[in-house]
Amino acid sequence: MRRLQQATTSSLSSSLKRRALCPPTVHATAVLSVMHQRRLKQHLIPHYCVSLPQLRYSSSPAADQASRLPSDFLSILQQNHPSLKISLNKYELDAHGHGESHHPVSPPDAVLYPSSVEEIQDILRLCCREIHREGDDVPTVEIVSVIPYGVGTSLEGHLSFLFPQDSDDVVEIPSSLFESNNDQDKQLLQNEKKKVRIKRKGGISLDMCNFQSIGELTPGDGFIKVGAGVTRNSLNDALRHTGMQFMIDPGADATIGGMTACGASGTAAVKYHTMRENVLGLTTVLPPQLIASDTHDSDSRSKPSAVTCGSNALKNSAGYNLPALFIGSEGTLGIITDVTVKIYPIPSHVIAASCTFDDLHTAAEAVTMIRMLGIPVSRIELLDKISIRAFNESVKNEELQPMEEKATLFLEFSSHSESSVIADLSAAQAVCVDDLSGSNFVSAGDEVTRNKVWAARHKLYYSSIALRGGDDDGATSQSTIVTDVCVPLSSFADIISATAEDLRDLGVFGTCFGHAGDGNFHCILPLRPDDTDEYKEKVFKVIELMSERAINVGGSVTGEHGIGYGKKSFLTQMYGYSGVSLMQTIKSSIDPWNIMNPGKIVDVELDVGATKKKSNE
Amino acid sequence: MKKILVPIKRVIDYAQKIRVDPTKGPQGVQLKNVKMSMNPFCEIAVEEAIQLKEQNKGAEVVAISVGPKQCTETIRTALAMGADRGIHIETKPDVRGDYIDLQPWAIASLLKGIVDKEDAVDLVLLGKQSIDSDCGQTGPLLAGLLNAPQATFAANIERGDDGSFTVERETDTGTETIKLNASGKPAVITCDLRLNTPRYPTMPNIMKAKKKPVETISLEDMVKELGLDLDEVLTPKNEVVEVYEPPPRKEGETVGSIDELIGKLKEKGLVA
Numbered sequence: 001m002r003r004l005q006q007a008t009t010s011s012l013s014s015s016l017k018r019r020a021l022c023p024p025t026v027h028a029t030a031v032l033s034v035m036h037q038r039r040l041k042q043h044l045i046p047h048y049c050v051s052l053p054q055l056r057y058s059s060s061p062a063a064d065q066a067s068r069l070p071s072d073f074l075s076i077l078q079q080n081h082p083s084l085k086i087s088l089n090k091y092e093l094d095a096h097g098h099g100e101s102h103h104p105v106s107p108p109d110a111v112l113y114p115s116s117v118e119e120i121q122d123i124l125r126l127c128c129r130e131i132h133r134e135g136d137d138v139p140t141v142e143i144v145s146v147i148p149y150g151v152g153t154s155l156e157g158h159l160s161f162l163f164p165q166d167s168d169d170v171v172e173i174p175s176s177l178f179e180s181n182n183d184q185d186k187q188l189l190q191n192e193k194k195k196v197r198i199k200r201k202g203g204i205s206l207d208m209c210n211f212q213s214i215g216e217l218t219p220g221d222g223f224i225k226v227g228a229g230v231t232r233n234s235l236n237d238a239l240r241h242t243g244m245q246f247m248i249d250p251g252a253d254a255t256i257g258g259m260t261a262c263g264a265s266g267t268a269a270v271k272y273h274t275m276r277e278n279v280l281g282l283t284t285v286l287p288p289q290l291i292a293s294d295t296h297d298s299d300s301r302s303k304p305s306a307v308t309c310g311s312n313a314l315k316n317s318a319g320y321n322l323p324a325l326f327i328g329s330e331g332t333l334g335i336i337t338d339v340t341v342k343i344y345p346i347p348s349h350v351i352a353a354s355c356t357f358d359d360l361h362t363a364a365e366a367v368t369m370i371r372m373l374g375i376p377v378s379r380i381e382l383l384d385k386i387s388i389r390a391f392n393e394s395v396k397n398e399e400l401q402p403m404e405e406k407a408t409l410f411l412e413f414s415s416h417s418e419s420s421v422i423a424d425l426s427a428a429q430a431v432c433v434d435d436l437s438g439s440n441f442v443s444a445g446d447e448v449t450r451n452k453v454w455a456a457r458h459k460l461y462y463s464s465i466a467l468r469g470g471d472d473d474g475a476t477s478q479s480t481i482v483t484d485v486c487v488p489l490s491s492f493a494d495i496i497s498a499t500a501e502d503l504r505d506l507g508v509f510g511t512c513f514g515h516a517g518d519g520n521f522h523c524i525l526p527l528r529p530d531d532t533d534e535y536k537e538k539v540f541k542v543i544e545l546m547s548e549r550a551i552n553v554g555g556s557v558t559g560e561h562g563i564g565y566g567k568k569s570f571l572t573q574m575y576g577y578s579g580v581s582l583m584q585t586i587k588s589s590i591d592p593w594n595i596m597n598p599g600k601i602v603d604v605e606l607d608v609g610a611t612k613k614k615s616n617e
Numbered sequence: 618m619k620k621i622l623v624p625i626k627r628v629i630d631y632a633q634k635i636r637v638d639p640t641k642g643p644q645g646v647q648l649k650n651v652k653m654s655m656n657p658f659c660e661i662a663v664e665e666a667i668q669l670k671e672q673n674k675g676a677e678v679v680a681i682s683v684g685p686k687q688c689t690e691t692i693r694t695a696l697a698m699g700a701d702r703g704i705h706i707e708t709k710p711d712v713r714g715d716y717i718d719l720q721p722w723a724i725a726s727l728l729k730g731i732v733d734k735e736d737a738v739d740l741v742l743l744g745k746q747s748i749d750s751d752c753g754q755t756g757p758l759l760a761g762l763l764n765a766p767q768a769t770f771a772a773n774i775e776r777g778d779d780g781s782f783t784v785e786r787e788t789d790t791g792t793e794t795i796k797l798n799a800s801g802k803p804a805v806i807t808c809d810l811r812l813n814t815p816r817y818p819t820m821p822n823i824m825k826a827k828k829k830p831v832e833t834i835s836l837e838d839m840v841k842e843l844g845l846d847l848d849e850v851l852t853p854k855n856e857v858v859e860v861y862e863p864p865p866r867k868e869g870e871t872v873g874s875i876d877e878l879i880g881k882l883k884e885k886g887l888v889a
Contacts, residue, residue: 089871236817238632241654241694243820345820416821 067109068202070142073126074110080122085113096149096159096205100252102481102527103157103566108147109202115210117306120285120335123206124304128593129292130178130196138170138195141291145203147597148335150258151231153250155482156564158262158330161203162599170195173291177592180293198606208257211337214238223280223312225340228257244343247272250560251461257336262562263328267457270517271378271414274560278342279323281310284334287591312340325586330562331597333590347378347414349421352450353443355409355432360384360500360512363407364493366436367516371489375427379412381457382516384500387464390511391456394463400455404440409516410457412450457513464511464524475526483543485550486520486559495553496521499546506538520559548573563601571602618673618776621666622741622803623700624681624728625659626714627691628749635862643857644717646749655691658744660698662808664815665774666742667699673776676739677701681731683724684714689831696826697818703831704731706839716750717857723850725758730843732763738803739780745770745807756807765802768795772811782806 097107127144172193211227249266265274309322357363392402413424432438468475514521547557557570636647670676680695682688683706692703746753760767768784775783780799797804882888
């Protein structure tokens with residue numbers, strides 16, 4: 001209650017320092033209870049994950065409720081863009097309100113399917129509008145939230161709609177921020193400020209599936225421009241006869257736009273790095289700076305701008321690194337419409353290998369040594385013995401051989417030259433077997449056998465869930481927490497072992513595995529409906545310990561999955577108040593009305609030089 | 618095993634959205650400025666040929682295509698995957714391969730001529746159908762013209778030491794296994810989706826392919842050489858009467874309860 005009072009009485013132009021994040025201490029069970037019946041499994045979630053700071057945000061009620069959008073919002077858009085597809089179908093709304101995680105569903109009020117940059121500009125312009133309603137003493141600025149949607153595979157609640165609290169207070173906003181141009185208002189423009197109320201009016205999902213262009217590949221170039229809605233597999237399929245491929249491989253067949261927005265990467269990162277290093281340029285539509293007027297003039301000066309940033313050159317030191325701002329911005333800064341990504345030649349020779357170790361720590365040390373010796377690897381993955389157990393349980397019905405239940409390293413070497421991969425393989429084998437007493441080192445060159453060698457790694461996700469599944473009340477992918485951290489290589493062995501020990505000591509079911517060459521490891525933690533609160537607290541404890549250890553060694557609380565709202569509380573620990581404050585400054589200046597995916601990464605108050613006035617002044 | 622022929626077709630890329638110009642009648646399907654690729658089933662046939670070649674050292678894989686000059690690129694794709702040489706029967710630019718002008722009978726006639734000319738062909742591998750005309754006729758017609766054993770919709774192919782081919786064939790009700798005995802005639806097999814996953818060629822293979830031999834001969838010259846009749850070849854046996862886009866899918870209706878659902882189904886005469 002006291003926090004609520006603080007939020008409403010603090011001045012809207014208060015310094016950003018006071019907006020520092022605090023870890024949420026509020027239980028969100030009340031929010032959960034209004035969730036849609038089909039999402040009952042979300043009740044399983046330990047409190048940390050549902051870090052909806054309830055006093056400041058509300059999630060959407062179940063999709064059965066009425067639309068919160070301004071009454072003319074969709075009709076104006078449909079009129080100006082008759083071919084724009086708009087969906088109000090409850091199932092589509094629901095599908096656009098969640099990713100592939102355990103985070104609760106919070107659907108939009110409408111899903112829009114734009115096909116052009118111009119359509120997006122018009123949509124975003126309408127998301128911050130001055131409305132004069134009969135009987136109101138002052139106009140209302142109505143703000144509609146927007147979240148861009150790829151294929152819905154994000155993991156930290158990125159797609160859940162969160163709404164900052166409204167208030168009935170009248171505020172004064174500088175007139176220069178209004179786009180209105182009728183005579184009556186010209187008088188106001190001469191004064192400095194205008195009195196309004198600010199209201200959030202629901203949210204829309206912008207499904208980017210119509211942005212499917214794939215550019216021409218010029219021979220000799222190692223990049224290609226694609227629409228944000230192109231998935232990575234369809235891009236590689238289109239490239240199948242060019243000899244080049246897009247090498248970033250997160251588990252999901254995500255869209256390039258989504259991968260850019262979330263800074264994605266996968267097993268190939270040890271050789272080809274992450275989206276941060278593979279995006280040469282992008283086009284993004286920015287959120288509006290001005291409040292649109294009530295007239296629907298699409299020529300207006302408040303039309304949000306579309307920016308193309310970056311360069312096709314491999315090296316570019318011209319000006320601020322704008323693409324970097326948007327990579328990993330999780331839809332909070334703009335709508336990415338196309339991305340130019342790097343592509344690489346398909347290697348001519350590939351060898352896969354695996355090696356068993358007596359304990360996880362030694363296996364991790366092998367990774368560090370391989371990296372320190374400069375032995376090139378194209379993939380290097382570490383699975384703990386629980387992961388191997390999960391795999392062994394899952395192969396009982398198939399032709400694959402179960403493996404020895406010990407920590408196992410999976411390696412891959414690729415090159416244009418056969419002698420080169422064989423040399424890399426031998427060097428790595430020497431490290432694993434001779435130096436670190438690894439055993440059962442197997443390798444294979446042909447694709448079929450390579451897939452068999454790596455089967456345990458390929459099947460890891462579902463076999464981990466199946467460890468606690470198998471029956472009607474078993475774990476599913478919606479009730480499974482997938483979390484990751486990334487630490488410097490020198491700490492990798494210690495931290496992954498410590499986490500595996502935590503799982504054992506606390507009696508939590510889960511598998512630990514990682515992109516060991518980057519110091520990045522994940523935990524898959526399946527939950528069941530019959531799990532006790534005590535058990536869920538323990539799961540939370542594992543994640544908390546993991547994250548804190550990572551921060552303590554200067555690592556990251558997330559190597560791949562992003563912050564969303566699930567990990568917001570860790571940002572201050574990672575970057576300090578000044579770091580988070582700088583992020584808030586960037587967010588506020590690019591998205592002053594907090595239209596873009598509010599409540600993710602950082603929280604911001606409207607900082608538009610507005611001062612709050614009590615309504616009786 | 619000596620020689621495998623793989624006829625391949627250049628079609629609109631399967632991932633492209635087809636555009637129909639309603640003012641152009643039967644010629645309505647837009648081909649200009651549209652991405653073209655090798656027919657996916659032909660890709661599978663090429664892959665199978667390469668795999669058989671790898672298992673039988675010394676076998677030669679020949680890719681054949683009938684179409685405009687850009688077909689050479691399609692043949693180069695097959696060469697990059699591992700085919701040894703190509704034959705391009707070049708048609709004039711306005712001759713359409715998507716059932717409007719060239720149809721399976723003409724193609725099969727040309728291919729029969731090539732099989733005879735090439736001599737010592739053990740196997741002809743084709744895609745089961747092309748994705749523009751969906752005829753599925755070229756393979757069977759060719760087998761008929763050659764009086765050769767055939768198996769269509771192959772999901773698995775095994776070659777016996779005696780030169781026979783055992784083919785697992787996809788049918789609507791399950792898999793049927795057929796053995797094509799060595800007969801002195803080439804076996805004719807059309808390939809279905811499950812047969813294999815076509816490889817993505819590496820850059821060195823793409824560059825090598827540029828140097829592999831491709832014989833280009835005009836349709837007119839080929840027809841003359843094979844002793845066929847040009848009119849026969851270019852006059853389609855079937856006439857395309859109309860081309861149109863399928864009507865847009867109608868939106869479904871949402872019902873509030875099971876009773877309402879049953880009511881609606883009864884209304885529409887779908888249940889008694």
